[in-house]
Amino acid sequence: MAAKFYLPDGTTTDLIGITLPAFFARTPEEFLDFAEAQRTDPATGKPDLDKLKAFIMTHPNGGRVLLMLEHQPAPVSFAQTSYRPLHTYYFLNAAGAGRWARYHWEPETGVAGQSLEELAKQPHDYLFTELEGRLRKGPVAFRLELELAREGDPVDDPSAIWPEGRERVVVGRLEVVRPITEEEIGDPVMMHDPTAVTDGIEVSPGDQIIAARRGAYVVSVAERTGGWQKRGTVGTARANETPEPALSTK
Numbered sequence: 001m002a003a004k005f006y007l008p009d010g011t012t013t014d015l016i017g018i019t020l021p022a023f024f025a026r027t028p029e030e031f032l033d034f035a036e037a038q039r040t041d042p043a044t045g046k047p048d049l050d051k052l053k054a055f056i057m058t059h060p061n062g063g064r065v066l067l068m069l070e071h072q073p074a075p076v077s078f079a080q081t082s083y084r085p086l087h088t089y090y091f092l093n094a095a096g097a098g099r100w101a102r103y104h105w106e107p108e109t110g111v112a113g114q115s116l117e118e119l120a121k122q123p124h125d126y127l128f129t130e131l132e133g134r135l136r137k138g139p140v141a142f143r144l145e146l147e148l149a150r151e152g153d154p155v156d157d158p159s160a161i162w163p164e165g166r167e168r169v170v171v172g173r174l175e176v177v178r179p180i181t182e183e184e185i186g187d188p189v190m191m192h193d194p195t196a197v198t199d200g201i202e203v204s205p206g207d208q209i210i211a212a213r214r215g216a217y218v219v220s221v222a223e224r225t226g227g228w229q230k231r232g233t234v235g236t237a238r239a240n241e242t243p244e245p246a247l248s249t250k
C-alpha cells in the first residue's frame with residue numbers, strides 16, 4: 001500500500017508498505033543475490049530450489065522472512081490486511097528528543113486470510129473488485145501505528161524482525177472513501193519515495209536498502225514512462241536532483 005500525503009507547504013511525503021513482516025535483504029547486494037537465486041531455470045521453467053536453499057542458508061534474516069512468507073495466508077481483502085513500511089525512522093519532538101520507530105497500517109476491520117488454494121479459485125482481479133464493492137457500502141479505514149524500538153533493536157536493517165511485544169502508539173487514521181485515478185490527482189507518474197520525509201522525521205543513515213531505493217525507483221519511472229521525466233515531475237521533496245541509478249546488475 002503506497003500512500004502519498006499532500007502537505008500544506010506544497011511538499012509530499014510517502015509511506016510505502018508491503019505485507020511481509022520484514023524485507024528479505026539487508027543490503028542491495030543481498031537483494032541482487034536473492035534476485036539471482038530465484039531466477040527461473042530455463043531447463044525446468046521453475047526456480048532452482050538448490051539456489052534458493054543456498055540463499056536461505058547464507059542469509060539468516062532473509063531466509064527467515066522467506067520461510068515465514070511460505071506460511072503467511074493469502075489476503076481475503078485489501079481492507080483486511082496489515083501493511084508494513086518496514087524501515088525504521090527517527091521521530092523528533094519539538095524539544096529535540098527522538099525515538100526510533102517502525103510504521104504499521106492496521107485495518108480497523110481486523111486482519112483475515114485464506115489459503116492460496118481458495119484465492120486461486122477467485123478471478124485474477126478479485127482483490128480489486130472486492131475493494132470496490134466494499135467501498136460502495138462505506139469507507140475502509142486503517143490505523144497508523146508506530147512500533148517503538150527498544151535499546152538494542154536494529155534500526156538500520158529492514159530484514160531484522162524485532163522481538164514481539166514492542167509498545168505501539170496510534171499516530172493517525174486513514175479512511176479510504178472511493179476509488180480515484182492518478183489523472184484525477186493530477187500526477188499520472190505517481191512515484192513513491194521512502195526517503196521523502198518531512199521535518200521531524202529522519203531515515204536511518206545506516207539503512208542501505210532505503211539508501212538504494214530512491215535511485216532504483218527513479219530508474220523504474222524512467223523505464224515505464226519511456227525516458228527521464230521532465231525535472232520537477234518525479235516526486236516532490238527532492239524533485240530536482242539528477243537521478244543516479246543505485247544498483248547495477250552483476
Ligand code: HEM
Nearest residue numbers: 001002016017018023031085086191192212216217220221
Ligand atoms: C533495494 C531494495 C528495493 C528495490 C531495488 C526496489 C525496487 C522497486 C521498484 C523498481 C519499484 C517500482 C517503482 C516505480 O516504478 O514507481 C518498486 C515499487 C515498490 N516497492 Fe520497492 N524496492 C526495494 C525495496 C522495497 C522495500 C524494502 C519495500 C517495503 C516497504 C518496497 C515496497 C515497494 C512498493 C509497495 C512498491 C509500489 C510503489 C508504488 O505503487 O508506487 N520496496 N520497488
